[in-house]
Amino acid sequence: MTDNASKRTNSSNGTDRSDSASSDAQPCDLSLDVSELSVLVTDCAVAMFDPSGAISAWNDGARQLIGYDEETIVGSHYRTFFTADVRESGQPERLLERSRSTGSVESDGWRVRHDGSRFWAREVIIPVREDGTLAHDDGLEADDMLGYAWFVRDRTERHDREQKLSEEKAFVESVFQAQPDVVYAFDSDDNHLEWNDRVPAVTGYTEAELAEMNPLEFIAPEDRDQIEDVIQQVLEENEYVTAEADLLTKDGRRIPYEFNSARITDEDGTVLGFTGVGRNVSERNARERALREEKAFTESILEAQPDVLYAYDTDGNLIQWNDQFECATGYGPDELADVNPLTFIAPEDREHLGDAIERILEDGERVTAESRVLTRTGDRIPYEFNSARITDDDGTVLGFTGVGRDISERKARERELERLERLNAIIRTIDETMVAADTRDEIETAIVEEFAAADPYRFAVIGRTDPTSTIDQYSLDPVTWAGIDAPTIEDVFSSFVDPPADAGETSLFETRAVQRYRNLRESPVGEWRADAREHGYDSVAVVPIVATDRTFGALVVGADEPDAFADREREVLQEFGGTIGHAINAMVVRQLLYMDTVDELEFESTDRGDTCIRLSEGLDCELSLDHVLPLTDEVFVYYLTVTGAAPERIRDGVREDDAVTEFRLIDATGEESYWEIVVRGSAIAELLTEYGARLQSKIVRNGVGKLTVQASRDADLRELVDGITSAYPDTELVSKRTVDRPVETRGDFRNTVESLLTEKQRLALEAAYHGGYFEWPTRNSDATEVADRLGIARQTFHQHLRVALEKLLSAYFGTTN
Template sequence: MNDHPSNCTNGSDETGRATDTGDQSVDFNLGVRDLSDLVSDHAVALFDDEGRVAIWNEGARHLTGYDTDEIVGTHYRTLFPADDRDADRPERILERARSVGKAETEGWRLQSDGERFWAREVLAPIHEDDEVVGYAWFVNDRTEAYERERELRTEKALTESILAAQPDILYAYDAEGNLIEWNAQFQQVTGYDPDELAGMHPLTFIAPEDRDHIRDAIERILEEGERVTAEGRILTNDGARIPYEFNSARITDGDGEVLGFTGVGRNITDRKARERELERLERLNAIVRTIDETMVAAETRDEIETAVVEEFAAADAYRFAAIGRADAPATSPGYSWEPETWAGIDAADEHTEELLSTFIDPPPVADGASPFDTRAVQRYRHLDEQSVEAWRTHAREHDYGAVAVVPIVASDRPLGALVIAADEPSAFADREREVLREFGGTIGHAINAMTVRRLLYRDTAVELEFESSDRGDACIRLSDDLSCELSIDHVLPLTDRAFVYYLTTANADTERVREIARDDDAITDLRCIDAGDDECYWELVVRGSTIPDLLAEYGARLQSKTVRDGVADLTVQVSPDANLRELVDVITSAYPDTRLVSKQTVERPVETRGDFRRTVESMLTEKQRLALEAAYHGGYFEWPTRNSDAAEIAERLGIARQTFHQHLRVAQAKLLSAYFGSAD
């Protein structure tokens, strides 16, 4: 031991090597030297009390690459990477060995050529007379094992991260049906603790009504080796049912023995919801088509409304339906509603009637709005969870889960609302609402068109007379600025907010008419059709809000309109079924300088088909009738290809072609005059 000084009085260099060994040394126990010799094939070294190498065996030389002469006298820290030396890790290990009697560590150590190896080491203090006189260092090269463990850890971490990121559940069962492996998602979905899951049978997690076909699928996997896809609802620990699709395959060993099966389960809740929505949409479209066909044949508004509610109530997907008409109170804003036609529910019950009305005008806590305000379909889903207690109670009593409120609208004017109750809590998705919104417009259009038809064919009508000096009307402005008289002969709707007026002006200069019309933003087109000495017949296009536009919303017609020096007398005919009070309110609100002068019911003679035929025949001369009849039956009006031309028909009648054209044109004019009501 004296050949290897273990203490130094003159310090050391940066590597820990002694710069001067001096004459002092530590005489280590001979047994320690003998131990180093006995384990020469293992890395063993002895350090002095300051951690400098005193004895270095062959195993240490082989492991680190340091020869004895090269390493003896250097400090323990020489074997550590720079980061560890900067962090004083070698000193901390020595101190721990000194204080607790042994220090076991693992970490990177350096060989003489700078290469690293992973060391597992034990550092034990050597005592003499109760004082630490040195340390015994035992080290094992664990580089290969460490690299393998690190690879395994990396693979495990990768696998765990994949499984953790996997939204699907993973499972494995043995051949007896005991759960042996699962991922965290499986545990989270089912709601069981790990101790409970181990060994559980697969059917435990399946809703009872789905167990038979899942059992059959498992048997096919184990007995026939099929890869099976099956759907079933997972029954969770708290009783919830979640639809899943399972894809499973058999597990076998190298000899083909069946060990069990494994698979993946995917949550298909969204897919099932989309499928149900599509089914509901198809059923809804079928109902709408049936009702559309019925509305075409209906003769009254009651027939239309009855057909709508009965068709919905008869469908399996719906529980009941009710329709009420929009009523605009004279003294308050907004509309009131109460059910008038219903099916599938006793709406005559006072409590039910009040409850249905709350869907039209919902309470603030319901997070909804009146369809008369929004003109949009309002929906209330999952009614058994709704904050409105009356809705929850009624829905449970009558077994429905959702309600849609459909505005019935014509030309943006609410005519009423349809309330539909569906059995499914998630009914009335966005696409269903869009179909219902269009359907509400179809009902409104049918009701409006029926009002017009009833006005045309009924033998009585309500005649309203108005007087107006409101310059918001283009014709009144034109008469006022011209200081003339004009009369409206006909109004033709061009688009929703554009009308073609045919009118006659008396004692008005044509150029002055053009000038004033050109300066009026509402008049977009003007054409003089016929000009006489005192009167001119004009065609003009008026855009924007007009009185005919308002009348059309109520199925009313402008019968006559005469304006003298800016004061108009209007006669309007409307069906007795129309909401007269609302119509008058709309007109006087839009044109404040307008007042209702009179209201009366007038008789309107009903003209039959024979009456019309006799009227036309009385207007035609014999030659005009022959020309029209020959042209019609001879194929002259066939288009785009005619079966005969004018020359052929004229020759057949024994008249000149020009004469035939003259007779035909006059006959057509008389026929159209009879149809459009201007026989004069």
């Protein structure tokens, strides 16, 4: 080492820092003493490199920091302290070259110790001149270099602190951006610190303009005093404040907003400023303007966010949440820290929600998923979760955050719609069965079996009215059931059809409307509660089976869910009960046509509520009601044969009758005429079908009507007579008798039709039928083709076919002897 170099090295108070960094060590022709540098720079690891980067000297600080003894490391290259991927990239050589060419280089990064562990290093590399001085100001030519001086400090703890601060900043920014509302933060001097992307989108200001604005500049002038007071409250008095004011945009628009603000404090409790969430309340204010004007401040002290807010790290630990999270789950803050997200999810939903979390973290998706939240008390609440990934500035995934919203009401509406769809599907299936059924037993069996087999329902029971019961006091007995054990049917059926006194419910017989009983497992009625728990149902509907004023029975249906049989389901069931009643009644009427023994009742009536009696009395003639065709529930077509009155008199008479809306003369021969009239109002023929009876004949002479009514042997004749005399008071029963009727078989009907047809008419009808003349919408054969096949003229074919059809229909409708 030269004398000049030694003098500079030994000068502890020299003004040139480079002079104080020389060394006496001479390996590889490097004469700067590393021990002397160590004395001057006590908090560093110091080493010397030769011009190629090989280590030539090593101090104790380097040994302690990096772990190599000097004997072990001397001669190794500087790249030894880098990870393999960095060594392959050539970074160590580039750092040395930059140091040589620029005079010095500073670098931060991970370095590797002797034991393989990593530390975050802050290093300085300075080239050394041939005279041993440090060339930290100017670069050197390779031929002028003695080597390099390397100074290293361990900055791992500082790096970890900075990294943690960076992660916390990334989390806060992610929460900001996840908010659908505007989010803001101001310091105590009203400087705008932070805002989310909704702020420029809503206000119209640029990022640069926002940075220079104070909070009151966003507020309409008339609201600024109020908001200024609110800010002071947040900073000085209350930790949380909610206020409403008009937000003033850059283009002058005023938007009503609700601001939920909270104080920002440091760890020592020093107030740093305030932050909050602003929500557009235009629609709400439109609905509740009067209330908003009376109550300008809506207090929301504990929560600015109405939904649950959460954040998890990549290990699945809960790291951030709001108070609503605690309210929703029932857990306290001490129990929530570091809890896995799936802990709060019902077991049956955990797999699909776990898949959603994986997509968020790995693919960066913004995911919306539904699942049931499992509370501390075991309740399951349906929630919708909207979640997004949290990343730092470098793109490192830190976890995910999101918002959860209670969707219980929406799910209830969806379940109601699903039940309604299933109910309609059940009814459609039953309707098909009722059309094809031959007996009431078939209808009732199909109903209870369909309901009991469907998912939302547990059981179904049908009871029939006792024929001996009075009109005012019905008695029901269960006759058909499914999904329930026979020993329990009587108790379950009767307790809901005629509720016990302590239930405080109205009987089905009083309302004739669908009755529903819900949440039965928690019912205050002991027998209902016990039976519901034992047999696994939670709701019951009692459906009256009726046709107009007649009650045929009741359908009792049990369901699994506590909120089944909502209003729309009740409406459908009410209509279905009427459908069943009319189907049973129609079946009774249809069976009446094929009975060989019936009860025949004869009535005499002068009741002017009957259109035929009014017309006969006014025209002083005889009317025969041949047929009644119902168009609607209140409009009927009468086909009448009138004797003893001229057509003109009949026209005048029916024109003056308020019940007749239309009329038409069909045919007139001699003293008889055949009419079609449209009558609005009740018709006795329609009334009879409601009681399982049919009008056999009705003849009215000069205002006195003779009616012959046929009913099945098991019909309630007392109820039938009461129904007729109630509708037409001036009517009385004249006689009752049992009549034996021959039952016409299918073969008998065929023989009757064949006896009416001539040979040519039969051939025309058969050729038309089998030749496809009646096919629709496209005929397989037209009249010319069929006529040619028969070898007759087209007009002759039409004549034979029309007469044959008339005879066939006459036989079917019973107008031919």
